[in-house]
C-alpha cells in the first residue's frame with residue numbers, strides 16, 4: 072500500500088477507540104491516514120451510506136474530531 076499523496080510507505084494500524092476497533096492505514100512519510108470509511112467509500116459507497124445512517128450524528132462528530 073502506497074500513499075496517494077507522497078507515494079510513501081503506509082502501515083496498517085488497528086486503533087482501539089471508545090471500546091471499538093478501527094482499522095486504518097497511516098503514511099510513514101506525511102502522516103496521511105486512510106480509514107475504513109474512505110476505503111469503503113471508494114469501492115462500495117452505498118455500504119458507507121448505510122453504516123453512517125446507523126450512527127448517531129453525535130458519535131460521528133466525535134470520530135471526525137478524533138481523526139482530524
Ligand SMILES: [Zn+2]
Pocket residue numbers: 074075076077078079098099100101102103
Ligand atoms: Zn504520504
